[in-house]
Amino acid sequence: MRDDEKYTNSEDQLLHLQNLLDDPDTTALKAYFTELDILDIARTLESFPAKTRDFLWEFIPDELVGAVLAEVDEDIRADYIEELSASEVEQIVKGLDAQDVAEVLEVADEAIKTSVYDSLDQDIRAQVENLYAYEEDVVGRYMDPETVNVKQGVSLEAVQRYIRIHHLLDDESQQVMITDKDKRLLGTLSLIDLIKQPQDAVVDAHMDDPFTLNDQMKVSDAAVLLRSKELPFVPVCDSDGRLVGQLNAADVLEITQDDTDMTLKHLSGVSNEEEVFTPVLRSAKSRGIWLGINLLTAFLAAFVIGQFEAALDQIVALAILMPVVASMGGIAGSQTLTVVIRGLALGQLAGNNVRWLYNKETWVGMSNGLVWALVVGLIAHVWFSDAMITLVITLAIFINMSVANLSGVLIPMVLKKLQIDPALSGAVILTTVTDVVGFLSFLGLATLIIL
Amino acid sequence: MRDDEKYTNSEDQLLHLQNLLDDPDTTALKAYFTELDILDIARTLESFPAKTRDFLWEFIPDELVGAVLAEVDEDIRADYIEELSASEVEQIVKGLDAQDVAEVLEVADEAIKTSVYDSLDQDIRAQVENLYAYEEDVVGRYMDPETVNVKQGVSLEAVQRYIRIHHLLDDESQQVMITDKDKRLLGTLSLIDLIKQPQDAVVDAHMDDPFTLNDQMKVSDAAVLLRSKELPFVPVCDSDGRLVGQLNAADVLEITQDDTDMTLKHLSGVSNEEEVFTPVLRSAKSRGIWLGINLLTAFLAAFVIGQFEAALDQIVALAILMPVVASMGGIAGSQTLTVVIRGLALGQLAGNNVRWLYNKETWVGMSNGLVWALVVGLIAHVWFSDAMITLVITLAIFINMSVANLSGVLIPMVLKKLQIDPALSGAVILTTVTDVVGFLSFLGLATLIIL
Numbered sequence: 001m002r003d004d005e006k007y008t009n010s011e012d013q014l015l016h017l018q019n020l021l022d023d024p025d026t027t028a029l030k031a032y033f034t035e036l037d038i039l040d041i042a043r044t045l046e047s048f049p050a051k052t053r054d055f056l057w058e059f060i061p062d063e064l065v066g067a068v069l070a071e072v073d074e075d076i077r078a079d080y081i082e083e084l085s086a087s088e089v090e091q092i093v094k095g096l097d098a099q100d101v102a103e104v105l106e107v108a109d110e111a112i113k114t115s116v117y118d119s120l121d122q123d124i125r126a127q128v129e130n131l132y133a134y135e136e137d138v139v140g141r142y143m144d145p146e147t148v149n150v151k152q153g154v155s156l157e158a159v160q161r162y163i164r165i166h167h168l169l170d171d172e173s174q175q176v177m178i179t180d181k182d183k184r185l186l187g188t189l190s191l192i193d194l195i196k197q198p199q200d201a202v203v204d205a206h207m208d209d210p211f212t213l214n215d216q217m218k219v220s221d222a223a224v225l226l227r228s229k230e231l232p233f234v235p236v237c238d239s240d241g242r243l244v245g246q247l248n249a250a251d252v253l254e255i256t257q258d259d260t261d262m263t264l265k266h267l268s269g270v271s272n273e274e275e276v277f278t279p280v281l282r283s284a285k286s287r288g289i290w291l292g293i294n295l296l297t298a299f300l301a302a303f304v305i306g307q308f309e310a311a312l313d314q315i316v317a318l319a320i321l322m323p324v325v326a327s328m329g330g331i332a333g334s335q336t337l338t339v340v341i342r343g344l345a346l347g348q349l350a351g352n353n354v355r356w357l358y359n360k361e362t363w364v365g366m367s368n369g370l371v372w373a374l375v376v377g378l379i380a381h382v383w384f385s386d387a388m389i390t391l392v393i394t395l396a397i398f399i400n401m402s403v404a405n406l407s408g409v410l411i412p413m414v415l416k417k418l419q420i421d422p423a424l425s426g427a428v429i430l431t432t433v434t435d436v437v438g439f440l441s442f443l444g445l446a447t448l449i450i451l
Numbered sequence: 452m453r454d455d456e457k458y459t460n461s462e463d464q465l466l467h468l469q470n471l472l473d474d475p476d477t478t479a480l481k482a483y484f485t486e487l488d489i490l491d492i493a494r495t496l497e498s499f500p501a502k503t504r505d506f507l508w509e510f511i512p513d514e515l516v517g518a519v520l521a522e523v524d525e526d527i528r529a530d531y532i533e534e535l536s537a538s539e540v541e542q543i544v545k546g547l548d549a550q551d552v553a554e555v556l557e558v559a560d561e562a563i564k565t566s567v568y569d570s571l572d573q574d575i576r577a578q579v580e581n582l583y584a585y586e587e588d589v590v591g592r593y594m595d596p597e598t599v600n601v602k603q604g605v606s607l608e609a610v611q612r613y614i615r616i617h618h619l620l621d622d623e624s625q626q627v628m629i630t631d632k633d634k635r636l637l638g639t640l641s642l643i644d645l646i647k648q649p650q651d652a653v654v655d656a657h658m659d660d661p662f663t664l665n666d667q668m669k670v671s672d673a674a675v676l677l678r679s680k681e682l683p684f685v686p687v688c689d690s691d692g693r694l695v696g697q698l699n700a701a702d703v704l705e706i707t708q709d710d711t712d713m714t715l716k717h718l719s720g721v722s723n724e725e726e727v728f729t730p731v732l733r734s735a736k737s738r739g740i741w742l743g744i745n746l747l748t749a750f751l752a753a754f755v756i757g758q759f760e761a762a763l764d765q766i767v768a769l770a771i772l773m774p775v776v777a778s779m780g781g782i783a784g785s786q787t788l789t790v791v792i793r794g795l796a797l798g799q800l801a802g803n804n805v806r807w808l809y810n811k812e813t814w815v816g817m818s819n820g821l822v823w824a825l826v827v828g829l830i831a832h833v834w835f836s837d838a839m840i841t842l843v844i845t846l847a848i849f850i851n852m853s854v855a856n857l858s859g860v861l862i863p864m865v866l867k868k869l870q871i872d873p874a875l876s877g878a879v880i881l882t883t884v885t886d887v888v889g890f891l892s893f894l895g896l897a898t899l900i901i902l
Contacts, residue, residue: 040680283811284818338719375743
């Protein structure tokens, strides 16, 4: 059993390493990293602030540094590569596969990139070149270009022998591709069938007609597809139907995971790159942008309030209750917004479904609006014993919550039409709407009815 | 090539089905579902409101209904099973594996459950019983109890022959387990090595020493581990080291995905079960709870404002600017909260790292607080030309943003200590803090300095 098995969760592992760091013992630290695999090392590095991380790099076995680099967050990779000379980077990428080499070189300066590029094995260089030929967000950039290809009419036994002689499968292989002489994909044969089926059968008899992806498809769309179909891998073909590689679910599931993570961050005004251990300055700067945008929103709301100075001057209860109206609308709207953004991400919103959703949210908004308007009205009445104030706040809550739910659908749908990511700016726009509508309806009604 | 390949994304597929539904054509609808696999059908059903969904069930091939039921969201499964008699459920679970049977029966009434249970094949019943013997949130409940086991000392060739004779591998198999006579796990042999290595070698020569999980481990912890180690499967052993099944990453990745999704929903005040197509009443009710909790928060804030009637009565600018203070603190706090909650979910926060984080957020809070306090102060000065108001709002923004960032760390850490999910109540508590501190510091300073 491997040593890391004794850690039932990563927090224990983290504490153990921190103990080693408290009184740094070079031998123990080296031993610690020798026992971990590449992914464990990457996750460990991501769990420390930059200063400690720089110290930890020293104890990672030299032959693993390249693979670990390809695995860690891009920011961490860039910080590490920045400090290295061309010959050090050359050393690091030696033995990596094309995908990993491409990841590492991507964050290097142009000068280093070119120099390392020239030092690569011809095979790897050609593959890296192929990957770089794709746009950054398409399937071709994420696929594994190496696949095991066999011809039609071959027996399973022959395929097995061929694999053994040429040492063909790698750790992630799950199938063999059957192609014609032009490398056009005819079908796939799973390793399971390769073992399970009679060995004198020909590959054609047991090949599956696979779902395939075009190499120019957006990788985020591909990720959603693979996830919804729970496929472990998909062959990738170019527009002529020629097999060019395969996309592994493991790489792509990370993208959908990151997608939800990104939505979460964006809705809270955090940039996509920020993690717990992002340094102070970088965090402060990236959050500052969102705070600035929010400031515009807040002052727009303040400006709306400013239009009703007369009312506020006469009735202090308005100032006291006004945040309640904005807050209830804000929550109602963001509930809807979150559900709609998830629905959009899952591709569930098209055609008639959208109309159905508008109807639903109108009803939810109006019914919840009614219930909570009455509750708030009652509390306000007990507090201020003023029928006019009760009337005004009841109406305002109802209006703001109804508008909020409808905006929660309308805003992301419009943003999507405009090709803007709804998660990115949806929350800010929504808050602006619920603040403005809330203050406008509450103070406006008060001016009309009471003054 | 399969027919669904022509849909490059699920939205197109959705629109195509909606076209078929506009003028329902029974034959075309039946044909549509015949061409989809189980997962596609499940995702399709989840993409329609309840009424349409009930209609669509009719067109799903009878032999697939059980597997589709096991795959759809729990709410949808429960709605469907509710309408069925015991003998209909019996029909549906026929041919399903133990995991799927357990999923379907879980949502049925006790009476139906017992009756169907008695009708199951002995083998499946024993396996289902084993699954039910586990708590709902542990690895044992989620594992696949069927594995391919071989003894030490057997040649690869013999293993292949054994698999062929007994038809042993299923679609998800990726390895063979090597066990001793007490079913204790000695190692695993990947299908890749089973094919690639010399066939006269014995299994012992090529077996891996696998990472294993205990069957009583929390499944959410297991999910984090599998994800961070990118393992496609892990053998599961009981506390005596006996192999009891295997946990597949595909099942578990859904859990981590759901976890981020849940955090996203909870931070926005949406319950975990709500999807786009949750019916109006259910949505309104589940969101109502969060609106009610928010109302308490909002009135607490209103109460704080109410303590400063005198100040508000004399200076109307206070009422106008007061939401700006609360809003800037709210955003700053929720930025921190989101990053911290993600860090907790990834198990990155323990020991020294926590202290580092408090330091970081203090600095980010104070530096961003200073910058934006000056900006807000400047705008307020231009607007109201009142040095006292400028001073008060500048100080209040600085205080509120500094406190907000610190609370963004403190609140989730305390909730975690109290064993409460930080995502569930963190946002509400944080808003309460930023509203109260914001109004208190702004109006309190105004009272002290100006009045």
